Amino acid sequence: MVVAFLAPALILYLGLLIFPALQAFYLSLFETSGFGDTPTWVGIGNYTRLLSDPIFWGALRNMSMIMVVGGVATFGLAFLFTMLLNSGLRGKKLFRALIFLPNIIAVVAITTFWSFVFMPRYGLLTSVLKALGLTSLASISWTAPENVFFAMMVGLVWISAGFYTILILAGADKVPTDMYEAARLEGASTFQIFRLITLPMIWDVILITLVLWSIHAIKIVEFPYAFGGPNIDQNLYTPAIYLYIMGFGQREPVYALGYSTAIGVALFFLTLVTIVLLRFVFKRERVEY
Amino acid sequence: MNKFLTLRGAKRGFSYLVVGGWSAFSVFFILWIILASLKRNRDLFGKPWSIPIDPAWGNYVKTWVNNRFGDYFLNSLIVTSVSVAALLLVSVPAAYVLSRGRFAGRQALSNFFAFGMGVPIPLLFVPLFVIMTTMRLGDSLTGLSIVYVALSIPFSIYVLEGFFASLPSELESAAIIDGCSDFQVFRHVMLPLAGPGIATVAILNFVGLWNEYQLSLVLLNSPENRTLSLGIYSLITSMQYSGGDWAGLFAGVTIVMVPTILLFIILSERMISGITMGGVK
Numbered sequence: 001m002v003v004a005f006l007a008p009a010l011i012l013y014l015g016l017l018i019f020p021a022l023q024a025f026y027l028s029l030f031e032t033s034g035f036g037d038t039p040t041w042v043g044i045g046n047y048t049r050l051l052s053d054p055i056f057w058g059a060l061r062n063m064s065m066i067m068v069v070g071g072v073a074t075f076g077l078a079f080l081f082t083m084l085l086n087s088g089l090r091g092k093k094l095f096r097a098l099i100f101l102p103n104i105i106a107v108v109a110i111t112t113f114w115s116f117v118f119m120p121r122y123g124l125l126t127s128v129l130k131a132l133g134l135t136s137l138a139s140i141s142w143t144a145p146e147n148v149f150f151a152m153m154v155g156l157v158w159i160s161a162g163f164y165t166i167l168i169l170a171g172a173d174k175v176p177t178d179m180y181e182a183a184r185l186e187g188a189s190t191f192q193i194f195r196l197i198t199l200p201m202i203w204d205v206i207l208i209t210l211v212l213w214s215i216h217a218i219k220i221v222e223f224p225y226a227f228g229g230p231n232i233d234q235n236l237y238t239p240a241i242y243l244y245i246m247g248f249g250q251r252e253p254v255y256a257l258g259y260s261t262a263i264g265v266a267l268f269f270l271t272l273v274t275i276v277l278l279r280f281v282f283k284r285e286r287v288e289y
Numbered sequence: 290m291n292k293f294l295t296l297r298g299a300k301r302g303f304s305y306l307v308v309g310g311w312s313a314f315s316v317f318f319i320l321w322i323i324l325a326s327l328k329r330n331r332d333l334f335g336k337p338w339s340i341p342i343d344p345a346w347g348n349y350v351k352t353w354v355n356n357r358f359g360d361y362f363l364n365s366l367i368v369t370s371v372s373v374a375a376l377l378l379v380s381v382p383a384a385y386v387l388s389r390g391r392f393a394g395r396q397a398l399s400n401f402f403a404f405g406m407g408v409p410i411p412l413l414f415v416p417l418f419v420i421m422t423t424m425r426l427g428d429s430l431t432g433l434s435i436v437y438v439a440l441s442i443p444f445s446i447y448v449l450e451g452f453f454a455s456l457p458s459e460l461e462s463a464a465i466i467d468g469c470s471d472f473q474v475f476r477h478v479m480l481p482l483a484g485p486g487i488a489t490v491a492i493l494n495f496v497g498l499w500n501e502y503q504l505s506l507v508l509l510n511s512p513e514n515r516t517l518s519l520g521i522y523s524l525i526t527s528m529q530y531s532g533g534d535w536a537g538l539f540a541g542v543t544i545v546m547v548p549t550i551l552l553f554i555i556l557s558e559r560m561i562s563g564i565t566m567g568g569v570k
Contacts, residue, residue, distance in 0.1 A: 001471045001472060001475075002386045002390050004382075005382035005383055005385060005386040005390075006382075006383050006386055006387070007381035008378070008381050008383070008455070009379040009382075009402075009442050009446065010380075011381070012379060012400060012435070012438060012439040012442060013405060013439060013442050013443070014438035015350055015439065016417065016420070016435065016436055017405050017408060017413070017439055017440060017442070018405070018444070019416075019420075020413045020416030020420060021408050021413060021416070023416040023419075023420075024413065024415065024416050025410050025417075027415060027416060033361070034418075034419060035413075035420075037349040042293060044563065050505045065499070068332050070391055076495075080307065081307075081308060081311070081366060084304040084307055084308050085308060087300075087304055089301075089304055089305065089308060093558070094312075094488075095308045095309070095312050096561065097553070097557040097558075097561065098311075098312035098313075098315045098316065099308070099311055099441070100557075100561060101315040101319075102315060102551065103498075103548075104496050104499040104549045104550070104552070104560070105500065105546045105549060105550070106499070106502070106503060106521075106541075106545045106546060106549070107502060107518070108517050108518045108521045108522055108545070109322070109542040109545050109546045110522070112323075112521065112525070112538060112542050113318060113322055113542070116325075116535065122334045122337070124321075124337055127338070131382075160333070161311075162315075165564055166561050166564065166565055170562075170565035179349060182503060183458070190300070190304075193541070215409070217412060218409060219409035219411055219502045222503050223412055226502070226504075226522065228526065229525050229526070230526040238410035239489050240409070243411050243414065244411065244414060244503075244506075244507070247414055247415050247418070247507075248414075248418075248506075248507060250396075257415045257419075260414070260415050260417070261412075261415045262415070263411075264409065264411055264412035264414065264415070265412065267409045267411060267412055268408070268409060268412050271407060271409055275407070
């Protein structure tokens with residue numbers, strides 16, 4: 001029974017996840033367009049090319065910005081919401097559901113909305129700023145190359161904050177309530193309770209969520225790509241978007257399949273290194289309760 | 290004492306303001322899109338905050354028929370439902386033996402499946418495209434479904450294992466003593482007990498695959514195969530040439546988001562607890 005129960009899942013998993021992942025390593029050593037031409041062995045050629053590719057470095061910088069700046073904003077908001085939701089508000093479940101809501105909506109739907117918000121001249125943001133009399137701010141073009149990345153980040157953080165709130169909140173809810181009550185009786189403030197009780201008690205949850213966020217930031221395609229639309233600005237490239245464009249192109253196909261896959265392999269190692277680093281940096285004795 | 294109370298009141302008010310304001314924005318986001326989808330383009334740009342008194346239902350007709358969102362809706366529905374059904378068929382039994390079976394290498398195999406959650410999906414773009422093309426499943430909804438199933442296995446098994454592990458073992462032993470075979474124990478005892486867990490995994494995957502679009506972008510090509518997300522993306526692309534029918538676009542956006550919002554209204558508790566179970570076990 002064990003074999004029969006495991007076989008279908010294992011075959012699919014091996015065939016369409018593990019095998020292509022391994023194949024990626026092999027493919028990344030070739031130069032090929034995939035269509036009938038014989039792949040040319042280039043060894044680590046794709047990787048050396050990658051190291052001197054300014055577009056790739058720009059994409060890596062964007063990725064780090066998402067990971068660090070977006071991460072600080074996302075986790076800052078998630079901590080704030082966890083703290084406030086656990087301070088004895090009524091309607092906690094309703095608020096939690098509404099904060100999480102953007103996560104169940106198609107990314108393209110969300111990016112379409114944010115595109116309209118940041119649209120030059122007619123956008124919702126410009127319209128609000130005009131109504132507030134902030135004409136100098138209203139004349140800023142939010143989708144101009146120098147601003148578009150941060151405009152994208154606003155939408156991204158908006159979604160992510162809800163996702164990490166429910167994870168951190170779930171951790172905080174597992175902390176025994178008598179600890180909170182005792183602290184509250186002693187006169188601890190909401191912030192003190194969060195910093196001195198919740199945070200240390202859910203340290204392992206924080207670590208997991210940080211790992212999740214980093215993995216997410218490294219492989220992110222959908223949100224910035226859809227936000228950029230056709231002819232996506234290079235300022236929105238993440239390594240994974242660059243991978244897609246080198247592999248499949250936008251208007252004009254590129255089909256640099258080997259090079260594209262090399263970017264994927266780089267992402268894989270980035271993921272590994274980040275997980276190991278995070279585990280090392282955040283290693284702390286687990287609090288037992 | 291009085292001063293203390295007002296301070297607390299102020300703090301409480303601040304909490305409601307922040308949390309309530311953020312929550313209200315989620316509601317605003319949905320309502321604004323729906324209202325935008327019922328406006329004429331002139332009003333959408335001229336009066337973005339107005340409420341359409343005379344709703345332009347024609348936007349939906351145009352999007353559903355002329356822009357083929359009816360077909361895309363059907364494609365999305367079929368791909369998503371078939372994938373979720375197939376996914377449950379393969380991952381429920383696997384998770385069951387991984388969580389309750391007794392055989393050598395069980396833990397190792399379980400970890401091996403979990404490893405799949407850490408593989409960045411873009412790494413698989415090119416290899417999957419090549420594999421699907423060689424198997425003559427490129428640019429087909431069948432091919433896309435198979436890939437969806439395979440790539441959803443690690444998360445699904447991980448969450449399902451948790452559900453199976455949480456079931457009491459007394460019933461299992463009782464059934465065995467009564468002479469049930471291993472399969473009968475699974476089919477008639479454990480499966481019904483795991484029902485809520487399986488439903489949770491089904492809903493989470495349904496929403497996830499309904500909204501998915503990077504793999505469909507890589508694997509699909511023909512217009513007739515488009516899912517809703519791809520339909521919206523291609524509509525945006527075509528708007529570059531034909532001028533912006535943003536109202537029609539927002540009708541398309543409403544079509545893609547209404548099903549998951551309805552599911553969320555009915556099942557938000559279950560969805561949230563499923564996700565937190567997967568993330569914070």
